[in-house]
Each structure stands twice: as structure tokens, then as C-alpha cells.
Amino acid sequence: ACLAPRVVSRLVVREGTPVQGLAKALAARVAGVPLGQAIALETRLRGEERLRKLRVARMAQALIRAHSWQMAPSSATLAGLPTRPFRCTASLANPEDPWAESPREGCWEGWFLQVAVWPVSHCAPREAS
Structure with a gap:
């Protein structure tokens, strides 16, 4: 199914993408996404196998974090910030496919992995402990 109308923002994972920075960007963006819409984490599945695995692993680590x-x-800093539980769906896509979503910026030849992050409740501030 085409997710394009429901994806409001994309985060692209490259070899040099830091896990902590990606996790922070994801947490910040998912807090403001309306229910029924998603943030997409994407990485291309081209190049050397070791680098493909690295990009997918960084994506998974950022999602877990x-x-x-x-x-x-757990920290006093995070405890006062709004939180938003989410679920994920993953899909493989080929932008050369006529049914693919809108073109990506940069070089997106071949297949890519997209993990859509869907909020499951309204954003709720947590009380600092």
C-alpha cells in the first residue's frame, strides 16, 4: 500500500548517521504527528553488504532507543518531556516502480527499506519524578 499521503516526515539513515541523534530526531518528531500519520525512517539497500547491514542496524538501534x-x-531531562508510544511497520520499495511513492531527494536507485513509525495515542506530558 502506498504510504505517501500518511508519511509527514522522512529521516534518511546513511553510514554516518549517529544512533543517538536519529533516536532524538525520531522521538521529537513522533511527539507532534497527528494520529493516523507517520514518520518514515529510510535507508537504501545498495552498496557493500557490510554497509547495508550497518545502516539497517543503526535504524533498528535508534528505533529501540x-x-x-x-x-x-528514566532521566530527569526526559521525564518532563511529552511522550508518545508508537508502533512500526516495515516495507521494501523500489522508487523505479510506477506504484512507488514520490521520488526521494538524492540518489535512490534500487530498493530501499522504509520503517514507518505510527503514534498509537495522543501526546501526553509525563510528570517528572
Whole structure:
């Protein structure tokens, strides 16, 4: 299914993308997304196998970190920030496919992995403990 109308923002994962920065960007963006819409994390599935695995691993690590912050903020800094539980769906796409979503910026030849992050409740501020 085409997710383009429901994806409001995209975060592109490259070899140099830091996990912590990606997790922070994801957590911040998902807090403001309307229900029924999503943030997409994307990486291309081209190039050397080791680098493909690295990009996918960084994507997974950032998702895990952001999810843990949303479900159980532990530091005083995170405890006062709004939190938003989310779920994920993953899909493979080829932008050369006539049914693919809108073109990506930069070089998006071949297949890419898209993980859509869907909020499951309204944003709720947490009380600092």
C-alpha cells in the first residue's frame, strides 16, 4: 500500500548517521504527528553488504532507543518531556516502480527499506519524578 499521503516526515539513515541523534530526531518528531500519520525512517539497500547491514542496524538501534524513551523515560531531562508510544511497520520499495511513492531527494536507485513509525495515542506530558 502506498504510504505517501500518511508519511509527514522522512529521516534518511546513511553510514554516518549517529544512533543517538536519529533516536532524538525520531522521538521529537513522533511527539507532534497527528494520529493516523507517520514518520518514515529510510535507508537504501545498495552498496557493500557490510554497509547495508550497518545502516539497517543503526535504524533498528535508534528505533529501540526512542521506543524505550517513550515507554519509560528514566532521566530527569526526559521525564518532563511529552511522550508518545508508537508502533512500526516495515516495507521494501523500489522508487523505479510506477506504484512507488514520490521520488526521494538524492540518489535512490534500487530498493530501499522504509520503517514507518505510527503514534498509537495522543501526546501526553509525563510528570517528572
